[in-house]
Amino acid sequence: MRLGVLDVGSNTVHLLVVDAHRGGHPTPMSSTKATLRLAEATDSSGKITRRGADKLVSTIGEFATIAASSGCAELVAFATSAVRDASNSEDVLARVRSEAGVELQVLAGEDESRLTFLAVRRWFGWSAGRINNLDIGGGSLELSSGVDEEPDVALSLPLGAGRLTREWLTEDPPGRRRVAMLRDWLDTELAGAAATVLDAGPPDLAVASSKTFRSLARLTGAAPSAAGPRVRRTLTATGLRQLISFISRMTTADRAELEGVSAERAPQIVAGALVAEASMRALSIETVEICPWALREGLILRRLDSEADGVTLLGSSSVGMVRHGGDQR
Numbered sequence: 001m002r003l004g005v006l007d008v009g010s011n012t013v014h015l016l017v018v019d020a021h022r023g024g025h026p027t028p029m030s031s032t033k034a035t036l037r038l039a040e041a042t043d044s045s046g047k048i049t050r051r052g053a054d055k056l057v058s059t060i061g062e063f064a065t066i067a068a069s070s071g072c073a074e075l076v077a078f079a080t081s082a083v084r085d086a087s088n089s090e091d092v093l094a095r096v097r098s099e100a101g102v103e104l105q106v107l108a109g110e111d112e113s114r115l116t117f118l119a120v121r122r123w124f125g126w127s128a129g130r131i132n133n134l135d136i137g138g139g140s141l142e143l144s145s146g147v148d149e150e151p152d153v154a155l156s157l158p159l160g161a162g163r164l165t166r167e168w169l170t171e172d173p174p175g176r177r178r179v180a181m182l183r184d185w186l187d188t189e190l191a192g193a194a195a196t197v198l199d200a201g202p203p204d205l206a207v208a209s210s211k212t213f214r215s216l217a218r219l220t221g222a223a224p225s226a227a228g229p230r231v232r233r234t235l236t237a238t239g240l241r242q243l244i245s246f247i248s249r250m251t252t253a254d255r256a257e258l259e260g261v262s263a264e265r266a267p268q269i270v271a272g273a274l275v276a277e278a279s280m281r282a283l284s285i286e287t288v289e290i291c292p293w294a295l296r297e298g299l300i301l302r303r304l305d306s307e308a309d310g311v312t313l314l315g316s317s318s319v320g321m322v323r324h325g326g327d328q329r
Contacts, residue, residue, distance in 0.1 A: 001074075002029070003303065004067030005296045006060065008079035008104065010039035010138025010162045011264055013056070015063040016296050017070045022304040026297060032066055034059050035264045038082040039139055039162050046087040053092050061100035076299055077104045080112060081139025081160060109156025113142035115298035117151040120207050122301055123293045129204030132197060134279050135294060136212040136272050138162035141279065143193055145200040152200045155193050159186065161212055161272030169271055172252050179248050179274065186278035194282035206285045208235060209294035211265065212272040217290045218260030219243055229292035236287045237280050244273045 001021060007014045013034045020026040036059060041052025048056070060077070067075050083089050084106045096104045107115075113135070120133045133151075135142040139160035144151040168174075168182045208217075213235060218224060220239035223231045247255055248270050256266035265272075280288065 001304075002070070002072050003300060004064075004070065004072035004075040005299055006063055006067070006075055006077040006102070006104075007296055008038070008056070008060070008077070008083060010080065010082040010160060011035060011037055011268075013038075013059050013063065014296070015066060017067060017072060018300060020300055020304055022307070026300050030070060032063060034063075037162075037264075040166070042082075042086060046085070048083070048086045048088055048092050053095060056092065057095050057099050060096055060102050060104065064100060064102050074303075075102065076303060077102050078299065079104055079106050080137060080295075081109070081158070081163075084109070085139065085158075109140055109142070110154045112137075112140070112295055113144045113154035113156050114151050115302060116142055116209055116295045117144040117146060117154065117298070118149050118301055119293035119295070119298035120209055120291045121146075121149050122297075123291050124205065124207065124289075130201055131205050131207055132203040132283060132285070133207045133209060133291070134213070134276070134283075134285075134288065135208070135210045136161055136275050136279075137210060138268070141275055143197050143279070143283075145197045145203065147201075153197050155196065157189070157193055159189060159275050161268040161275060164271040164275065165268040172267075173249055174270060176248070179244075179270070182271070182274055183278065186274060187282065190278055190282040194279075197283060206280075206283070206288045207291050208276070208288040209291045212269070213276060213288070214290055214292075215260050215262075215265060215269060216240060216243065216273055216276055219247070219258060222290065224260065233290035234287050235276070235290060237277070237285065240273060240277050240280070244270070244277060247273065 002019050005016045013036055015032040017030045018026040018028050036055055041049050043049055093104055096102055116135050117133050130147045132145045137160045141157045141159040143155045145153045217233045217235040220243055222233035252267045255261055256263045
């Protein structure tokens with residue numbers, strides 16, 4: 001089965017086309033991205049602006065056409081924190097449905113966390129034992145822990161790299177005092193969630209997913225993406241602290257020149273590093289294994305499972321399955 005997965009995030013809209021079947025390894029066929037910075041296209045009342053919504057609708061329509069021309073049987077379209085947090089999300093979703101012909105569904109934060117955990121579990125397998133997973137997005141941080149495919153704990157916190165950059169690190173480069181204040185604030189914000197994760201039991205393996213963690217690992221010496229997904233990559237707390245002291249003194253333009261940091265991620269990599277550092281500190285983690293799979297792969301795996309089991313994709317919050325031409329399944 002050829003599937004298209006359309007991910008509307010805080011910074012980018014990403015279409016991933018894969019060939020997949022139950023019990024098999026999903027094979028990526030193509031990847032298309034557009035930088036919309038949707039989280040920044042909100043007004044003072046929390047509404048996505050008309051211009052932001054126009055851009056979103058046109059991009060989704062364009063990507064749905066690409067999916068169709070790529071031979072996708074279905075398009076799984078979902079949105080995360082930027083749309084979830086918008087006060088006019090229902091209006092925006094209605095426009096996407098009527099104008100782009102795509103049923104864009106909003107994932108709850110907890111669903112993000114547990115679907116990402118599913119992808120991580122499948123990647124590392126049962127022999128990994130209890131896994132604690134950390135995932136940093138543009139708008140939120142997901143923490144999860146478990147010994148099965150369904151985690152015992154699945155949390156989502158509004159501590160995304162883009163969100164904290166806009167709220168805390170407005171200077172370029174950010175001031176040292178502001179960085180120190182954000183560090184202290186993060187420790188306080190994470191204390192309760194970390195206690196919940198730790199109460200689930202000691203982990204056998206600490207894992208980090210998401211592009212932010214992959215970029216941080218690359219900046220501390222991990223293999224480049226060209227080496228392939230199966231190369232072992234890690235990020236250490238010591239390396240992360242040293243990295244923060246370096247990149248927090250650089251301008252966005254200078255950070256964009258670093259290998260492993262894209263131009264769209266350069267403005268928020270400092271905040272992302274601070275969230276990663278605080279999360280690892282709160283959970284007493286010295287080293288995380290970097291997982292190449294995350295939320296999109298979790299959705300693909302759950303989609304294949306649901307077809308075989310005859311169950312809904314996400315339980316209470318379903319993801320839209322749209323056949324091209326607008327027929328909703």
